[in-house]
Amino acid sequence: MLAGLILGFGLTDIISISDFSKKDIETVLEKAAEMEKLPKDKKNRVLADKIVASLFFEPSTRTRLSFETAIQNLGGQVIGFADAGVSSTKKGESLSDTIVNISGYADIIVMRHSIEGAARRAAEVSNKPVINGGDGANQHPTQTLLDLYTIKKQFGKIQGLNIGLLGDLKYGRTVHSLMYALQKFGNVNVYCIAPESLRMPYEIIEDVEGSIKVEETTKLGDFLPELDVLYATRIQKERFVDEFEYEQIKNVFILGKEILKSTKKGFKIMHPLPRVNEIKPEIDKTDAALYFEQSKNGVPVREAILSTLKDAKK
């Protein structure tokens, strides 16, 4: 497999954050910053002669629209579908066959699928670059990259920060991926704040300890004054076998303005969105709210990825 043509970038597909080196991540973040400053008339020539397939076998609004905006900003054309119900999957075609066929029409493939490993398989069978927009509970690498970009843009750095991860740390793919990404940078203090039943899996903590410091607690107040960032996630009712347990903890980590009395200057709250009730709207207009900017950063980060992969040869 030949590397992408951008110096320092070693990938021809974006499947999992585990494939990235620290240098690869830094290349994407630098490119995203460049994309934000690039004049429109230059930007819309980047994918001028390219067709990008947007294959959302599983519905998504934010990720799909963010990718399609990025493609159009870069001057590319989009083909594809937003739901597996309208694809040949409904006729029983295998994913592998669908991808091989579509590789004949498009220059780059962006996909989301409910089956874990689907994007990895797509990258195996396709001769075009594949970008994983989410595969089941497994990976969502562009989310992690935009999370890192948001942190870097806000604080000027990633290392040396105190980052709290809050909520569903057991099933949350965004926080798992963020842990592994932070491990590549090293020298970060991570505070895992979750109910006992939704703790960060010990295998992940085992994997990353040594590069980053990890502390766990069930109480938000324990580390709040030290945090630079609090990354909140939704506690999903469907994860709980015991509805009583869910009812007990669902409101434990609701963030309201009162928490800002205990936080330090420059403290920011992030969230992969959509939120339900875990961040009260009263926080939206405060300096702490970074989540809408975070979502917006998805466009330059995806522009950076598309631009980086456009001439990659497999």
Next chain:
Amino acid sequence: MKADDIRLVPISNGTVLDHLPPGTALKILKILGLDKPDKAVTAAINTESKSARAGKKDLVFIEGRELSKEEYDKIGLIAEGSTVNIIKDSHVKKKINIELPEKAHGLFVCLNPKCISAVEGLSSKFELKEKPLRAKCLYCEKTMNEQDLFKAIK
């Protein structure tokens, strides 16, 4: 009971698997397809052994057969550190130490029903980590522990 105390008929030509972790012999027979009614094989289970880590070991005696590399690799997943004695004309012709295979492609299935390899019947691909033994599916990135691995070997 020690292995020496059990009446084991030596084989003339074939393979002896020695120092198997206790309780693994039956699984190994299944892996080798020797658990079928038409196959005759001798196995000693949970015999005392001073040299064995757990103080006990299993043994398997297979007359008239040597094993393939794939079979050694599968056995290596659950019985690393055990010994294979190749027997020819009633003598030990060769001793091999069973090691953990470097690659684990196609040796066992991913137990995640939501993995593309399970859904599309693909040949599995795993990365192995030691101490403790874990296998990470290269498709769905779920990790299996030693107990899961035992169940997953085809």
